[in-house]
Amino acid sequence: MKLSKRVKSLEESITLVITAKAKEMKANGIDVISLSAGEPDFDTPKAIKDAAIYAMNHGGSKYTAVTGTPEVLKAIQTKLKKENNLEYKTNQILTNVGAKHSLFNITQALIDSGDEVIIPAPYWVTYPQIVLYAGGKPIILKTDESTNFKITPEQLKNAITPKTKLLMLNSPSNPTGAIYSKAELEAIGEILKGTNIMIASDEIYEKVNFTGKFVATASISQDLFKRTITINGLSKCGAMPGWRFGYMASANDDLIKACKALSSQSTSNICSITQAGAIPSLLGETDGDIEMMRLEYQKRRDWAVKAISEIDGLSVTNPPDGAFYLFINCKKVDPDSLRFCQRMLQEANVATVPGVGFGMDGYFRASYATDLDSIKKAVSRIADFVKNY
C-alpha cells in the first residue's frame, strides 16, 4: 500500500498530540498537570444541554440540510447582526464540524497549487498544514513582542505578490492572546484595497476577551465585508469543544457553494443534536455562563502572568488581551522550545506546547483553561524545573 503524496506530508496537530501524551501518562499513574489543551475546563452550560436533550427526545435525530437547520442558521444570523454588526443572509452561512472544518473547507475551496497564503507567526498550528494540504504555499510573517505579535501594514504590503490568495487572521490569537484593534484592522483593509486577496478571520476566541475591544474584521468596511470570511464556533466561548460546532459566513456566494459541496461529499450535515444545543447559546441565553468563565480566565491570567514573570529566565512581555494561553519567552533558559517542553514533561510532569509548533522557537504555550489550584501547582513545578535546568 502506498499513501497519497498529498497526505504523506500532513502532520498531526501538535497540540492534540501533546494533550494525548499527557492523558496517557496520567492513565499510567504519573501525576501530570496538563497546560497543553486548548479547551475550557468548564462544563457545557445547562441551557445548551437542555436544548440538546429536548431535540433528542423530540425527533431531532434526522439528517438536516448540509448547511444546517433553518433554526440554527437564523440563530447564527441573529448573533452576527446583534453582536458583530454583520448582515449576512442565512444562505451565506454554513455550519461545520468545528471551526477547524470551516478552515479546512475554505483552504480546499480557495487554494490552487502554488497560491500563496499569508500567515502571521506565531500562528495556530493548523493553518500552515491545511494550506500545504491544499497545495498552497504558506508565507509566514514573523512578528515579535515589540508589536505584541501583530503584523504591521508595512509587513503585509511587502509580502503581497500576484500569487497571494488569502490572509489568515486570528484575533484574539492562539497562542499569544493578542487582539487586533479597529484601527489595526482598518490599516490592513487599506493595504488589501484593490486586490483580490481574501481574509479568513478566525474569531473563535471572541468572547474570551479581557479588554472589551473585540471588533469583527468584516464589520470594518464594505470592502472588508466582501473579502472577509468570518469563522467562529462554540468550542471555546460556549464550552462545547467535543460537540463540534463551528460556522463560517461569507458574502461570496461561489465560496459558500463550494464549501457546501465539500461538506456535502464528506461530512453531510453536522450533528443534528449539536445544532439544536447551540441555538440558545447563539441567542444569548448562556451569556451569564460565558461571563462567569471569562472572569475566571481573567483571574487565572492575572495570577499566572505575575507568577511566571517572577521566575528567573522566563517572561511574558505582553499579558494576553484574550484567549486562554500564555506565550512564554524561554530563550534565556533554552532557545530550543521542543527540547525545553519535552524535558519539562519528563522531569517536572507539566505538559505545555513548544513555540516551534506555532512557528516561533524560544517560546512555549501554557493554557490557563484549567483550575487555579492546578495552575499554581504547575507554576511551582516549572519554577523548580527552570532553577535546575
Ligand code: PMP
Ligand atoms: N482556531 C483556533 C485559533 C483554535 O485555537 C481552534 C481550537 N482548536 C480552532 C480554530 C478550532 O476549534 P474547533 O474546531 O474546536 O471549533
Ligand code: GLU
Ligand atoms: N485549538 C486547541 C489548541 O490549540 C485544540 C487543539 C487542536 O484543535 O489542534 O490547543
